[in-house]
Structures are given as C-alpha cells and as structure tokens.
Amino acid sequence: MIRAATLALLLAAPATAAEPSLPSAFDAGWHGQKVCELLFDNAQMRAARCTFPPGVGHERHFHAPHWGYIVQGATMRITTATGTTDRVLKAGESWWSDGIDWHEGVNIGTETGVYIIVEPKTAR
Numbered sequence: 759m760i761r762a763a764t765l766a767l768l769l770a771a772p773a774t775a776a777e778p779s780l781p782s783a784f785d786a787g788w789h790g791q792k793v794c795e796l797l798f799d800n801a802q803m804r805a806a807r808c809t810f811p812p813g814v815g816h817e818r819h820f821h822a823p824h825w826g827y828i829v830q831g832a833t834m835r836i837t838t839a840t841g842t843t844d845r846v847l848k849a850g851e852s853w854w855s856d857g858i859d860w861h862e863g864v865n866i867g868t869e870t871g872v873y874i875i876v877e878p879k880t881a882r
Contacts, residue, residue, distance in 0.1 A: 780860055783808070783875060786819030794875070803878050810834070810871040815864030820857070824877045827852045832871025836863040847871060 780786075784794050784806050793816055794808040808816065810832055831849045835842060838861045846867075865871050 780818060780820045783816070783819050783821050783824075784877075786817050788814050788817060797874075802880065803876060805874060805876045808873045808875060810863075810865040810873075812865050812868055812870065816862060818860055818862040820860050821855060821875075822877050823855060823857045824875050825852065825854050826876070827874045828871070829874060830870055830872040832865045832869050833867030834863045834871065835866045836861055 784796065784804065787793055788810075793810060793814065794806040796804065796806050798805040807829070810816065812832075815834075828847050828849055828851045831847045831851075833844060833846050835844050839859065844866065
C-alpha cells in the first residue's frame with residue numbers, strides 16, 4: 759500500500775487538460791535522453807519502466823490515468839503547480855492516479871530510482 763506522502767507526490771492534481779505542448783510521461787526525457795523504456799503496448803494498455811539515476815530527472819510532462827509501482831526507491835524532488843517538495847519513495851509501493859496536468863522531478867538522492875507505469879488506453 760502506498761504511504762500518504764508518496765500518494766501526494768504522485769497524484770498531485772487530477773488532470774483536466776494538459777498543456778498541449780507537454781509530452782506524456784512515456785515520451786518525456788531528461789536533457790534530450792529518454793528515461794522511460796516501453797515494455798508493452800497493445801490496444802488496451804501500455805507499460806514502461808522509467809529509470810532515474812542520481813542527478814537524473816523527468817522533464818515537465820503530463821500523465822494520463824495510470825497505475826505505478828516502485829521497483830527501486832529514490833529521493834525525488836518533485837515540482838507541481840502547488841510547489842516543490844522532496845519525497846523518499848520506497849521500493850514496493852504502488853499507486854493509482856486519475857491523471858496529472860503536469861509535474862517534473864529530479865533524483866536528488868544517491869540511489870537509482872526505477873518505476874513501472876501502466877496506462878489503460880480505455881481511460882484516455
């Protein structure tokens with residue numbers, strides 16, 4: 759089960775209308791480099807593994823509704839419309855999000871963070 763602090767980080771505000779110029783979480787990178795690897799894609803869903811070594815982040819992006827799982831934890835600095843916060847994310851936690859208009863983050867810790875993101879395509 760996900761802790762309240764992690765939930766607040768990952769869910770931020772529900773998506774209502776993402777900025778049209780923003781990439782999805784699957785397409786956003788870090789300084790021109792991909793951070794998410796597509797693992798599966800069919801008519802019903804897609805899944806990706808996103809990896810954040812220390813000092814690497816995820817540039818501003820939006821999320822469609824999705825489920826996520828933390829494979830390897832990390833300390834992330836997350837910025838949303840409501841401000842910036844540091845969060846320690848633990849391996850084994852998971853979450854559901856109805857979508858996020860935008861957020862961005864960077865791994866400020868010493869451990870590499872790895873997440874799995876699964877988007878049902880019917881929820882778009």
